[in-house]
Amino acid sequence: MKSKDWLNRQKRDFYVKKAKKQGYLSRAAYKLVEIDNKFKIIKKSSNVFEFGASPGGWSQVAIEINPKIQITAIDLLELKINHPQIKFYKEDYLNFNYNKIEKNFDLILSDIAPNTTGHQSTDHLRISMMLFDIIDLLDKLMIKRGVFVTKIWKGSEEKSLIKELKKKFNEVSYFKPNASRKDSVEIFIIAKDFL
Numbered sequence: 001m002k003s004k005d006w007l008n009r010q011k012r013d014f015y016v017k018k019a020k021k022q023g024y025l026s027r028a029a030y031k032l033v034e035i036d037n038k039f040k041i042i043k044k045s046s047n048v049f050e051f052g053a054s055p056g057g058w059s060q061v062a063i064e065i066n067p068k069i070q071i072t073a074i075d076l077l078e079l080k081i082n083h084p085q086i087k088f089y090k091e092d093y094l095n096f097n098y099n100k101i102e103k104n105f106d107l108i109l110s111d112i113a114p115n116t117t118g119h120q121s122t123d124h125l126r127i128s129m130m131l132f133d134i135i136d137l138l139d140k141l142m143i144k145r146g147v148f149v150t151k152i153w154k155g156s157e158e159k160s161l162i163k164e165l166k167k168k169f170n171e172v173s174y175f176k177p178n179a180s181r182k183d184s185v186e187i188f189i190i191a192k193d194f195l
């Protein structure tokens with residue numbers, strides 16, 4: 001999509017307007033609200049790791065739902081929220097030294113996305129490669145019985161991603177929030193009970 005078309009769509013978009021009015025940093029915030037309404041994951045969690053957290057809509061939602069939650073977040077771009085319960089690292093998740101943080105997360109969130117090329121299968125492969133890496137990292141970061149929520153873009157690697165997750169979690173569900181554009185290939189996976 002051309003950047004002019006994207007800007008026009010953003011201006012018209014219901015959730016973009018709503019986010020602005022309610023002080024959320026991203027329209028993506030509503031996706032996590034819907035995920036939590038259905039899967040009830042945030043109140044039960046105390047220690048969250050977030051891949052691709054910027055500008056910070058998901059972090060805002062997590063703290064709003066569970067004011068005691070602690071968040072460790074990473075992104076290439078700056079987080080636009082400053083909060084004593086958020087420890088933010090402006091780094092590439094691939095080069096990050098995970099040994100410098102405590103590895104006892106009971107909820108791991110990923111809304112990470114590469115820059116898009118507009119070529120659907122290329123974009124799908126790029127996000128999928130990121131997710132295979134992140135799924136590997138779960139072993140290092142997550143405690144037993146933990147929950148993993150991730151965005152995926154539908155495509156050829158989807159089955160293998162789900163297969164990997166099913167090896168590691170007891171329960172793996174798909175979810176398409178209303179706030180996710182109908183015409184987008186995006187869906188969310190909620191994986192519960194890390195083995």
Ligand SMILES: C[S@@+](CC[C@H](N)C(=O)[O-])C[C@H]1O[C@@H](n2cnc3c(N)ncnc32)[C@H](O)[C@@H]1O
Pocket residue numbers: 025026028029051052053054055056057058059074075076077091092093094111112113114115
């Ligand atoms: C859709 S946005 C996340 C929005 C966020 N959930 C929110 O509600 O504000 C995806 C993010 O992934 C980040 N990202 C992409 N590649 C990354 C990488 N290699 N390491 C860390 N973050 C990355 C982007 O910078 C972008 O901010």
